[in-house]
Amino acid sequence: MRKTKILSIDDEASFTDLLKQYFEPRNYEIEVTSDGDKALELLRRAKYEVVLLDLKMAGLNGDEVMREIKQLDSDIKVIFITAYSDSGKTKKRLLEEGAYAFVEKPLTSLKHLEDMVKEAAGADGQEEIPC
Amino acid sequence: MLASFVTACVFTSIFSVALGLFVYVKGPTKRLNMVWALMSLSIGLWGLGLGLMSNAGSHTEAVFYLRWIHYLGGICVPAFYLHFISVVLDIEAKNRKIIYSGYLICVLLQFANIGGELAGVQRNVGIFRYYTVGRFFYPFFAAWFFSCVAYSVFLLYKHFRRAAGKRKTQFEYMLIASIIGFAGGSTAFLPVFNIHVHPFGVYFMFLYTLLISYAITRYQLMDIEIVIKKTLVFAGLFVASYSVFAGFAYLGSVLFENVVRNRWLAMVPSVFVIALMLRPLENLLRDVTDKYLFQKKYDYRRLLRTFSDEVLTVLDLNMLVHLTVNTLVETIKLDNAGIFLYDEETEVFRTAASAGQGYSEYVLNGEEALIARMRKDGRHILLAEAGRRRALRADIKKKMHELGSVLVIPLMHRESMVGIMSFGKKKSDEDFTQDDIDILLPLARTLSIAIVNAQLFEKLSEAQAQAAQREKMAVIGTLSAGINHEICNPLGIARGQCEMFLLNLAEGVYKDKSLAELLEKAKEIMKKVMHETDRATLITRKLSSFAKPAKGEIEGNVQVGKELEKVISLVEHELELDNITITRDIEDDLPSIFADRKQIQEIFFNLIRNAVQSIRGEGEITLRGTLGVDKKVHIDVEDTGAGISGSHLPRIFDPFFTTKDPGKGTGLGLFIVKQIVERNNGQITAWSDPGEKTVFHLVFNAVEPDKTGSSEQG
Numbered sequence: 014m015r016k017t018k019i020l021s022i023d024d025e026a027s028f029t030d031l032l033k034q035y036f037e038p039r040n041y042e043i044e045v046t047s048d049g050d051k052a053l054e055l056l057r058r059a060k061y062e063v064v065l066l067d068l069k070m071a072g073l074n075g076d077e078v079m080r081e082i083k084q085l086d087s088d089i090k091v092i093f094i095t096a097y098s099d100s101g102k103t104k105k106r107l108l109e110e111g112a113y114a115f116v117e118k119p120l121t122s123l124k125h126l127e128d129m130v131k132e133a134a135g136a137d138g139q140e141e142i143p144c
Numbered sequence: 145m146l147a148s149f150v151t152a153c154v155f156t157s158i159f160s161v162a163l164g165l166f167v168y169v170k171g172p173t174k175r176l177n178m179v180w181a182l183m184s185l186s187i188g189l190w191g192l193g194l195g196l197m198s199n200a201g202s203h204t205e206a207v208f209y210l211r212w213i214h215y216l217g218g219i220c221v222p223a224f225y226l227h228f229i230s231v232v233l234d235i236e237a238k239n240r241k242i243i244y245s246g247y248l249i250c251v252l253l254q255f256a257n258i259g260g261e262l263a264g265v266q267r268n269v270g271i272f273r274y275y276t277v278g279r280f281f282y283p284f285f286a287a288w289f290f291s292c293v294a295y296s297v298f299l300l301y302k303h304f305r306r307a308a309g310k311r312k313t314q315f316e317y318m319l320i321a322s323i324i325g326f327a328g329g330s331t332a333f334l335p336v337f338n339i340h341v342h343p344f345g346v347y348f349m350f351l352y353t354l355l356i357s358y359a360i361t362r363y364q365l366m367d368i369e370i371v372i373k374k375t376l377v378f379a380g381l382f383v384a385s386y387s388v389f390a391g392f393a394y395l396g397s398v399l400f401e402n403v404v405r406n407r408w409l410a411m412v413p414s415v416f417v418i419a420l421m422l423r424p425l426e427n428l429l430r431d432v433t434d435k436y437l438f439q440k441k442y443d444y445r446r447l448l449r450t451f452s453d454e455v456l457t458v459l460d461l462n463m464l465v466h467l468t469v470n471t472l473v474e475t476i477k478l479d480n481a482g483i484f485l486y487d488e489e490t491e492v493f494r495t496a497a498s499a500g501q502g503y504s505e506y507v508l509n510g511e512e513a514l515i516a517r518m519r520k521d522g523r524h525i526l527l528a529e530a531g532r533r534r535a536l537r538a539d540i541k542k543k544m545h546e547l548g549s550v551l552v553i554p555l556m557h558r559e560s561m562v563g564i565m566s567f568g569k570k571k572s573d574e575d576f577t578q579d580d581i582d583i584l585l586p587l588a589r590t591l592s593i594a595i596v597n598a599q600l601f602e603k604l605s606e607a608q609a610q611a612a613q614r615e616k617m618a619v620i621g622t623l624s625a626g627i628n629h630e631i632c633n634p635l636g637i638a639r640g641q642c643e644m645f646l647l648n649l650a651e652g653v654y655k656d657k658s659l660a661e662l663l664e665k666a667k668e669i670m671k672k673v674m675h676e677t678d679r680a681t682l683i684t685r686k687l688s689s690f691a692k693p694a695k696g697e698i699e700g701n702v703q704v705g706k707e708l709e710k711v712i713s714l715v716e717h718e719l720e721l722d723n724i725t726i727t728r729d730i731e732d733d734l735p736s737i738f739a740d741r742k743q744i745q746e747i748f749f750n751l752i753r754n755a756v757q758s759i760r761g762e763g764e765i766t767l768r769g770t771l772g773v774d775k776k777v778h779i780d781v782e783d784t785g786a787g788i789s790g791s792h793l794p795r796i797f798d799p800f801f802t803t804k805d806p807g808k809g810t811g812l813g814l815f816i817v818k819q820i821v822e823r824n825n826g827q828i829t830a831w832s833d834p835g836e837k838t839v840f841h842l843v844f845n846a847v848e849p850d851k852t853g854s855s856e857q858g
Contacts, residue, residue: 025633027634027637027672027675027676028633028636028637028640030672031637031640031641031644034644035640035644035647038648038653039651039653041573075695118632118633118635118636119632119633119635119636119637119639120639120640121636121639122643123640123643123644124643125649
């Protein structure tokens with residue numbers, strides 16, 4: 014069975030560390046980075062199905078990163094991981110711009126995130142908005 | 145008996161002339177005052193002539209007094225009286241013909257008098273040595289006298305019935321005074337017509353002057369006020385002096401009738417006694433007149449003046465209006481008073497404050513006739529105004545009755561009416577006088593300004609409160625976002641670690657691991673959980689220490705150099721490891737500052753740590769201390785770190801704002817620094833040249849050299 018490839022772009026090391034530890038034993042290939050340029054570099058080099066993207070990172074804008082990802086490959090599903098206080102307006106706009114889903118941070122359940130990743134990977138171009 | 149009659153005549157004469165003169169002096173250009181003075185003068189002549197004639201030494205003397213004093217005055221009295229009443233009643237123009245014919249008759253009668261065809265004298269009439277005997281024209285004179293006076297009194301009575309308020313009261317006094325005066329004076333006619341009744345009325349004639357004087361003092365008769373005080377004092381002194389003299393004369397005549405023949409000897413003790421009592425008596429009389437006739441009034445006027453000076457400074461609208469209303473009620477002694485203020489939203493005038501009986505909640509619609517009228521001309525409305533040209537509209541009257549108000553004054557500011565002052569009637573039942581209004585109108589103007597000021601201030605405070613609330617909400621917003629990030633994230637991760645461990649166990653991820661390996665895994669996760677919970681704890685601790693007010697003690701001998709050294713010693717080792725050099729450039733004679741020593745250390749510690757964190761790789765931190773031209777101590781903490789971009793610079797002192805890598809900064813450091821600096825009466829600013837340097841600039845108040853504390857503390 015082919016492993017689903019995930020890229021996590023987040024500047025919080027303990028969070029990406031958690032994701033890595035969780036997803037790796039569960040038959041996912043997960044790459045983590047806190048650098049937008051490096052992320053694009055990685056995306057150019059290999060095919061990722063799902064990107065877990067932090068909306069707010071120091072010195073990095075989640076919007077722009079998504080736009081560049083979508084330019085690179087519009088099939089890549091971008092799941093935003095956002096602080097719960099982020100406004101609904103931004104969320105709406107980003108969904109219109111092609112974001113796949115939003116997950117609130119702090120995470121309430123890793124299991125839920127995994128389900129969403131599974132769904133995104135299986136959606137195969139069919140853009141569904143589960144939120 | 146004769147002596148008392150003569151005395152009464154002379155009294156009447158003196159009082160009358162004195163009153164006439166004072167009234168004239170008070171308004172020499174006014175027709176009313178002039179006519180009154182002429183009438184008083186004629187009454188004076190009449191009285192004096194009567195007194196002198198009745199006690200004359202010879203026939204020639206008596207005839208002289210009769211023609212040139214007694215009737216010279218007497219003939220003029222009715223003509224002047226008619227004229228005076230016409231002026232008082234404001235019907236002079238209408239009555240012009242009658243007045244002129246009066247004067248014409250007066251002149252003709254004077255010819256008759258001088259020609260000896262009016263009256264002559266006869267000896268020993270009753271108790272009098274000489275008294276009038278009528279000649280050919282005498283009946284004409286008497287008839288004219290009575291008809292003229294009766295007509296004038298009738299006119300006065302007619303107007304009295306129609307008048308209202310102060311004017312009615314004035315007329316009332318004038319009417320009574322006229323009746324007393326003329327009824328008294330008329331008794332002097334009796335012996336002339338061979339009716340053998342003593343002219344007792346003459347004794348009471350002087351009462352008319354007292355009555356008029358009283359009305360002048362109390363009810364501003366003829367618009368006069370203060371003048372009467374002097375008359376009263378003068379009259380009192382005169383009466384007292386005369387009484388002393390008369391007393392001694394009487395005593396002398398009774399006790400030493402046979403010894404002392406000349407009653408003028410009574411002058412000797414009288415002069416002594418009068419000389420002794422004159423001054424104290426004058427003072428006493430002045431005090432008494434002041435106290436009973438004027439003081440009360442002047443007191444409240446002074447109070448109102450002081451009040452209007454003070455009122456301007458009150459900025460609390462509610463307090464302002466209540467203070468005003470209460471002061472008005474207390475000082476003027478009103479039944480009630482109220483202030484209505486315009487409510488822009490509902491466009492009505494609403495009770496803002498009221499005192500005394502009556503309304504506490506009242507709404508005056510903008511379309512109300514009362515409001516409309518004042519809006520139109522901006523003038524006050526007095527319910528019973530003297531000399532009003534037009535009667536008040538019935539609906540305005542009704543509204544004022546409803547309010548229990550006899551006077552309403554609009555509170556005008558520029559062109560608009562910001563409110564209304566309503567005055568109930570005075571407890572004394574006195575009417576509002578022109579003088580009252582002259583005081584109340586400026587007070588109203590002052591109050592209008594004060595009200596507008598207070599309203600502006602209220603709006604401003606509201607705006608400020610709203611701004612403060614917004615600020616608070618913004619801080620809460622920032623705080624909650626910060627708390628979410630700084631507390632929820634670590635907790636979320638801690639939870640995730642635990643969840644993962646449990647899921648791994650359940651889903652068999654760990655099935656190949658030995659117990660020891662599993663334990664190792666659990667230990668690793670627990671450490672991570674602890675680390676994350678520690679992170680969350682740290683942030684709450686920082687928040688709570690920030691929320692707690694520092695019990696700082698501001699000292700006057702904090703030396704910036706010394707405190708900096710203490711801080712540097714704490715971080716020096718770390719700086720060396722990080723390849724950061726630290727340069728000190730503190731002026732030797734830099735004055736001490738007023739600050740809390742511990743807090744100053746905290747400020748420097750935070751700023752230096754901040755600088756260290758911003759330096760990546762090698763770098764330099766420079767600490768500068770100088771005495772500015774403003775005589776304040778200026779301190780720079782400069783670093784060669786990454787710098788702060790222009791867009792971030794305005795926000796660096798905001799709570800939870802950070803550009804540092806996660807975990808490295810909470811975003812509270814500079815926020816707290818700013819709070820502490822301000823608590824120590826200092827200022828902090830920052831500027832940055834990204835990539836080159838960043839400077840935090842602090843300013844503190846310097847202690848003047850001579851005040852530098854001698855107790856140097858470590």
